[in-house]
Amino acid sequence: MNIGKISEISGPVVDVLFEDGNFPKINSALSVMVDGEERVMEVAQHIGGNAVRCIMLSESNSLARGMEVHGDGDGIKVPV
Numbered sequence: 001m002n003i004g005k006i007s008e009i010s011g012p013v014v015d016v017l018f019e020d021g022n023f024p025k026i027n028s029a030l031s032v033m034v035d036g037e038e039r040v041m042e043v044a045q046h047i048g049g050n051a052v053r054c055i056m057l058s059e060s061n062s063l064a065r066g067m068e069v070h071g072d073g074d075g076i077k078v079p080v
Contacts, residue, residue, distance in 0.1 A: 002071040004052075006032070009063050012056045014041055016069045021050050030054060030071040034062045041069075042076055 002024050008015040016023075016030065024030065028043045041054040056063075057076070 004069045006067045024071040029076045
């Protein structure tokens, strides 16, 4: 499991830093817990410096720098 921290937020665009250098692949899903609710984002770009740029799939309200982000290496899952 990849664990990173939010480094920058600009509306629905969120940059996540992975200090161990083991960052997720493009199109992987990452999740962050906000007030007991899981919010999902998709990795859109590797921006260098062990960081990835993500697009939130829900609102980015209440996100803050330093929040822990988890990725299991899977893509986005939708119940059918």
